Amino acid sequence: MAKGKTSTVYFCQSCGYESPKWMGQCPGCREWNTFVEETVEKKSTAKVHERRAAGGPVCLSSIETKEEDRVTTRMQELDRVLGGGIVPGSLVLVGGDPGIGKSTLLLQVCQKLADDGHEVLYISGEESLKQIKLRAERIGQFSDKLRLFCETNLELIGDTIRNNKPEVVIIDSIQTMYNEDVSSAPGSVSQVRESTSVLMQLAKGLGISIFIVGHVTKEGTVAGPRVLEHMVDTVLYFEGDRHASYRILRAVKNRFGSTNEIGVFEMRESGLAEVENPSQFMLNGRPEEASGSIVACSMEGTRPILLEIQALVARSQLAMPRRTAAGMDYNRVNLLLAVLEKRLNLHLSGSDVYVNIAGGIRINEPAIDLGVVLAIVSSSRDQAIDEKVLAFGEVGLSGEVRAVSQAAQRVQEAKKLGFTTVILPEVCREQIGDVKGVRLIGVRSVGDAVRAIS
Structure with missing residues (x-):
């Protein structure tokens, strides 16, 4: 009987594409220099396995559906992002930069779930029991319903989950887990994919909600193959500057709710605190009577958030003036500068232009275009805008302001x-x-908007 043998293959770190040789560009996702070498064991193909269908086809009308009973975490910001709470049997991936607060957030979730009488199992592959205990002491008191387990062997973890049958499991992190059936090292494409597959089977088979912590790459995406995000039910990203106090939890995929909602938290000494009014929080410390500053409004799901947009236009001493955008798309800022040059004859080609969304939040919605335009004009003319004025609207290439x-x-x-x-x-x-109580000024073009603040 033929025995299994090992061979070397190459995997794309972005999409998981497999190739027998190294390639500069991945044919699957078209990314460059993403192939890594891994050793895999080919199993014997002498034995043919019979495949049997689990059941025959059924009619759509014969399938009964019911509303899923969600488990609330008593953290309204997290429940909002999850779509109302934790769905039993769901697999949730939480990604974010190192030190951003992923483990702290999940430990606080464990605290509240355990206080409500839910059995919770926290599995760590990165920290020891004493390290987790020290972090937990800063958060507060914990119920005995929370159990800790430090292990990286996925087979032992699976046996522990089956024996204890908790309601919620935290895996911190997926890059430290390894499956003995896979010969490659922990954190590799094969290990991450196979480990997630095993956890998915445990979640669906036992009806256990599992949260997976995932490391991120320098581009800000979850490390490992892109197929990892397709396997899980929900993908959450924890964003923000770890040197600042605020954090934003954003859903980029959610099979049980909206992907437009965000949760806002503030990092304190005792852990993460929810921010109930993000608009007021983002506008704290706004300067008075300063040119180049205006407040705009962006929608994150069903929640409107007011943001201060700052612009600085300064005469440049360089042959190619600087263009800097913090918190929004750099190319979008260049587009708006071109509109001002063409439609308002505002000469900015010899000036450095810096645009910043205060507070460090990143916004991609085009509704802040009008605010960016007015902030640039205000700084260019060194003319302050009334602090009680707010602007929003999308700006087109013809200078029109769209709905x-x-x-x-x-x-x-x-x-x-x-x-x-x-x-x-x-x-x-x-x-x-x-x-x-509010004066509404309707504008059709950027020219009308600039005249409104003059």
């Missing part, structure tokens, strides 16, 4: 925080009508 969604919610959020004037697209103003 954005959920304009009424944005205006109500501005009113709640004391803003008396809102500059918005004319189409949105007509839809909203009059709002008591």
